[in-house]
Amino acid sequence: MKDNVLFQLIGEIRSCYPDKFGTPRQPGLVRSSWAKICIDRRWQPEHALSGLAEFSHVWVVFFFHKNEGDSKGAPRYHAKVHPPRMVGQKMGVFATRSPHRPNPIGLSLVKIESVEPDGVVVSGIDFVDGTPVLDLKPYLPEVESISGARAGWSEGLSESREAISIHWSKELLETLEGWESRSGHTHLRELIEETIRLDPRPNLYKGYEGQASPYRQCHAVRIFDGDVHFRFEDATHVVILECQVPFAGHGKSK
Ligand SMILES: C[S@@+](CC[C@H](N)C(=O)[O-])C[C@H]1O[C@@H](n2cnc3c(N)ncnc32)[C@H](O)[C@@H]1O
Structure with missing residues (x-):
């Protein structure tokens, strides 16, 4: 062989x-x-x-x-x-x-x-x-x-999805809309939320929500040509902090 x-x-x-x-x-x-x-x-x-x-x-x-x-x-x-x-x-x-x-x-x-x-x-x-x-x-x-x-x-270790709620400010939702219409990518909110609900953070970073942590607590996922910054406030609440998308400046949550 x-x-x-x-x-x-x-x-x-x-x-x-x-x-x-x-x-x-x-x-x-x-x-x-x-x-x-x-x-x-x-x-x-x-x-x-x-x-x-x-x-x-x-x-x-x-x-x-x-x-x-x-x-x-x-x-x-x-x-x-x-x-x-x-x-x-x-x-x-x-x-x-x-x-x-x-x-x-x-x-x-x-x-x-x-x-x-x-x-x-x-x-x-x-x-x-x-x-x-x-x-x-x-x-x-x-x-x-x-x-x-x-x-x-x-078995029984399937990824959790539904329990996590995701908060967007009005400004960020507007940034997202602009990004969709300029890029032609549809369902971006759904895509971002489903992605973050899988909690992509490495295990090391988890469990410090709302407390002092030796590790970074803000993370960013890249989706197409944009960067979406988020933070887990606790195990089931996520806040979107910023959307860096091309040709739109940097949408930030106020
Ligand atoms: C755990 S692997 C499982 C993939 C596939 N379902 C399998 O079993 O072959 C999936 C992960 O691989 C990584 N990945 C995806 N594409 C990759 C690539 N081209 N090179 C290296 N890593 C990749 C991503 O981090 C993704 O979350």
């Missing part, structure tokens, strides 16, 4: 998330998230994508190109890893969805919004802008939907 195989990229993803911070940890968590999977012309996307529009979901196989290496720049590999939802505990890497694995390959099931001649527009994503793509395969519910499947250590 050969040790190495060579794959060819089929294209690149344009995503509403420029950074890893804020990008959902799994697909399907932020329904209003957006990406276009652009297929390279040499694969003749106008032919290669025919028939896909009849499916509702597609598996995307991609390369974790933004994985950071260790202090010497070598790929990080640990046979046991800390899943963020399992505070302090370790699991075998093959029992997790960690991006740091022998082959840094990602697999996400996402919803097809439209199929265009040069690519596929999808929602419910968990990949960053610029992600290289290895393959697309249609989701086959008849064979892939398994009722009664077990979810191991992750």
